[in-house]
Amino acid sequence: DAGVIQSPRHEVTEMGQEVTLRCKPISGHNSLFWYRQTMMRGLELLIYFNNNVPIDDSGMPEDRFSAKMPNASFSTLKIQPSEPRDSAVYFCASRWRTGGVVGSPLHFGNGTRLTVT
Amino acid sequence: AQTVTQSQPEMSVQEAETVTLSCTYDTSESDYYLFWYKQPPSRQMILVIRQEAYKQQNATENRFSVNFQKAAKSFSLKISDSQLGDAAMYFCAYGVYGNKLVFGAGTILRVKS
Numbered sequence: 001d002a003g004v005i006q007s008p009r010h011e012v013t014e015m016g017q018e019v020t021l022r023c024k025p026i027s028g029h030n031s032l033f034w035y036r037q038t039m040m041r042g043l044e045l046l047i048y049f050n051n052n053v054p055i056d057d058s059g060m061p062e063d064r065f066s067a068k069m070p071n072a073s074f075s076t077l078k079i080q081p082s083e084p085r086d087s088a089v090y091f092c093a094s095r096w097r098t099g100g101v102v103g104s105p106l107h108f109g110n111g112t113r114l115t116v117t
Numbered sequence: 118a119q120t121v122t123q124s125q126p127e128m129s130v131q132e133a134e135t136v137t138l139s140c141t142y143d144t145s146e147s148d149y150y151l152f153w154y155k156q157p158p159s160r161q162m163i164l165v166i167r168q169e170a171y172k173q174q175n176a177t178e179n180r181f182s183v184n185f186q187k188a189a190k191s192f193s194l195k196i197s198d199s200q201l202g203d204a205a206m207y208f209c210a211y212g213v214y215g216n217k218l219v220f221g222a223g224t225i226l227r228v229k230s
Binding site for chain 1: 152154159160161162164167208210217218219220221222223
């Protein structure tokens, strides 16, 4: 089990540029989450997918942010255009969404540290 | 809306001693689950322990145990025999079946040798 794989690990870009973050969930997991972590706001959920379908994107800051999950093994989070306030660590996480009340834990990737100058 | 509160921004413990991290949550649900995650300086998020609300018995994982008080909506984490490797940010998280996890603001744990 390779775990959740995120790329790149670090990204430095200039304001106004497009940024694409990538995530490969654990094979067999059917829910995928994108979180953003900052000192000021902690861990914020941006969007999550069940079976590749976006369920809740209320955490997406604004229209500059978009996320896709074209298949069960890949997701992207895109910021266009990027701004300095988008600087943060972005985590992808996945889990197996069970059919009962027992909740399975999230498995996190190592995150992408984004710096927008 | 569900909220998770960790009232201790920072805690310190002497190596080999015991420390308890606090967490409270607000929910109107009866079935849910709770987690503690650890984030060391490497920034990796590591699952420490989990608890299903329908279980009365407190979960334990080696040196880590929880005190789950459902009526009080409290879910504290006890770390026994603290080790230097326990130093990290600890997050409490609440989740409802099929739904997202909501995280607290985190508690930084420092371990003194």
